Amino acid sequence: MFSGTNPTNQPSLNQPAPSKIAAAEEVFYMRPSKGWANLNLFELWRYRELIYFLTWRDLKVRYKQTILGALWAVLQPVLTMVVFTIFFGRLAKVPSDNIPYPIFSYTALLPWGLFTKAIGDAGRSLVSNRAMITKIYFPRLAIPLASVLSGVVDFAIAFSVLLVMIFYYNNLPGGEYQVALTARIWTLPLFLLLALVTALGAGLWLSALNVNYRDINHILPFITQFWLFITPIVYPTSMVPERWQLIYALNPMAGVVEGFRWALLNSNAAPSYMLGVSAAIALALLVSGLFYFRRMERTFADTV
Amino acid sequence: MTQIAIRVENLGKRYRIGATPTRQQYNTLRESISQAGLSALRAVASPISRIRAASKEGSAGMFIPRREQPTIWALRDISFEVPQGQVLGIIGRNGAGKSTLLKILSRVTEPTEGYAEVHGRVGSLLEVGTGFHPELTGRENTYLNGAILGMKRSEIDKKFDEIVAFSEVEKFIDTPVKRYSSGMYLRLAFAVAAHLEPEILVVDEVLAVGDAEFQRKCLGKMSDVAETGRTVLFVSHNMSAIMRLTQEALVLDKGQLALRAPTNQAVDYYLSAGFTQSGRHAWNPEEIPASAAPFRPVEIRMVNEQGRVVDSIRSTQTCFVEIEYQLSAPITGLRIGLYLLTGRGEPVFTAFDTDSPELYHAHSIRPAGAYVSRCQLPSDLLNEGRYLLGVNASTYGMQRYFHDEQALSFNVDASGAPGTQWAEVRMGPIRPRLSWEIQPRGKLSPEFQHSEQILPLEGRNG
Incomplete structure (x- = not known):
């Protein structure tokens, strides 16, 4: 019953026969991919406008129909800082390297808030965007990437509060603590980048795993809580015994937080070889996350 | 010499069908870990692990090693080419693999074997409004959706006014879409998708929603696209739309390419040979989506007065359509719908088993169990030809459990029906036995007598 409208329909298994096509035209091939996929970051670059729009959507939607709106970006770290100051600073008397506890903890909470928000949002991003994934093609990397990037705006808003706090401490009558912003502040973007790389790396792993294993939804809060304790947010790194310092540095967020305090508050914990360890770990997390994500990506539409 | 737009060779897609309605559709980590652990155990001490696996399978029935899970080829050995500028129809029953084919061509999912080659950007209208955010x-959604569909921002800027005009929602363009009526939502969503200018447009059935006016507009837009020389793949159950828009069509059946032919032939093939002509259709498990639960369709059949299952019925005789189904849980307000369509897909009537107030009240809750809903088709109803029966199980305004637009096809034979003394084809799907009277009224009127004489010249101009 096969009609003869297609005389060239000879099966030529894997080798595509050259077709008559215009030179300028794009050609897409769909075939089963094997082994580790290549990253194809060029394609991601071509879809940069989509990343922009997805980031913009996440931002727009986040505070729609809320009374306080973007104020939430400030309230969350500020309230956490107040609680930490009361319980860890006043009651438990945790040392803070001679920096007033509120500013000590708030400086750490800035990158920490960015990080937890990013891994939480990115980890859930593929599942919450399943309608798009199962209907339309676009580089899937755009989704967790946009989740991470949208946190940067919240970070910027919360950062302005830190400047107010520094101003307050510097003008406190009889205040012995002074923050002099030095040239070190120009290294801040590097630490911010380190936080983003770590968050994206972890976010890629979690989001791809979440497609197959919804356990990730339950694990996520636990990861964040656990990670908080191994990061010097409520306590200074100087509390960690010397012989554990190297292991401690395996957590890239420790390097980020120390870096923030060093760049902004002139704390004496200067970045050392430990920062190199942190950066190497963060990079490894990102690269492995990218490859794992690309590898799993081909079945996302079928399993999500 | 025509250029190739799409080339598909030996394409196949296999799905695992581990998901039953009661079981979660996704894996949990525990399963994977215990699986990995078990296979390790198996390697060390195979007899023990086999017993364990067996007992586990027997007790809970939820541990099925991945390799042994049943799989289904949604698509297999598909090969075809589409020259640039062709509008190609794709027809096939539910579960024939149409959607899977479109998903592979639009790169949403990867094939399991074979390959496809697509020249140019593919725009898919697989589901309009994907990525719309209600808030x-x-x-804002126009820009977002445009970007998701692959449009550049400058492109959207340029077409924005045109999109809004087409969608007819000018007044509400700055209102959150969650406040839109479903019609407005759909119009805007389609407008965005329709103004994407891909080299290849893939259109699925979903467009057939919306009111008649909107559908007309959609089909018009599609013809425009086709006229600009772009390639269109058009999937539909609506045979008249397929015949109107396409010259050639593919017929898919159970994941295989059954026929590629000029649309007329393809439609005829689909409506006749494509169906089992046994007068009954029993649903396979793969034709029943998981979302149908607790409803499970079993069989639909055409039965004559003697109780025999028949493929052909006489127009002059009464016959019955029986729909057999089971409910694993009670459903309140369930109604089984029957859609009668002509062979070309035009609706003839729609009826539900609880149409009558008595049955409606008597069966307001249908308890779990096995049922047959039987509908009597009265004699002298249908004209000769081929008809299709669609089935649907739903609760009004709440949920649609199951539907099969083309569950069964049957022939109507007109012998003995009114007017069969003339061997001519009668228009229209019904052939009722109407009562006519012819009354003699005395003498011929005088003007008529007169006019008959001058008729050749002035009678026609008068």
């Missing part, structure tokens, strides 16, 4: 305004 965002019409304007």
